[in-house]
Amino acid sequence: MITERTGLIIWVTDLKAAKNLERFGSVHYMSKKMHYVVLYIHASRYDETVRQLQKLAYVRKVERSYRGEIKTEYESHGPDKSKFYTL
Template sequence: MYPQRTGLIIWVTDVKQTKHLEKLGTVHYVSKRMHYVVLYVNADKADETAKAAQKYPFVKKVERSYRNEIRTEYNSNVPDKAKLYT
């Protein structure tokens, strides 16, 4: 139903120019202090969008976010100490 989305971290020289990146995808976050933008795009067009973003003169570097690849299911083999005190 929903398309698979992926994030791009775009390092910029000027934060004021980030409005131009709204044409490429959904701007999720803009860091004014560290000068980067988190942009969400469809996963199947991520490479094309990264190349298009690199053509802007205010873009320094484009990185792919690895958030989708991080394991978020945890299991703990350590026994629960709260049960010992009951």
């Protein structure tokens, strides 16, 4: 059974303290240059987790990731031109 997950982008002030975010979900990426963390959590606990994250002293802003809503299946409306480029 696959659980529904939601991605969060968490802007932080201190990356050392941001390592504690693993207790809320699975940390996917930590950017040292831009000071943000990509965290995946259970979708059912989204509201309470965001409230808890915003209370932390080292968290500047919490945003929802729209990666799951981006269309990844593409359609080609034109003719296939690959046959013109063969030898």
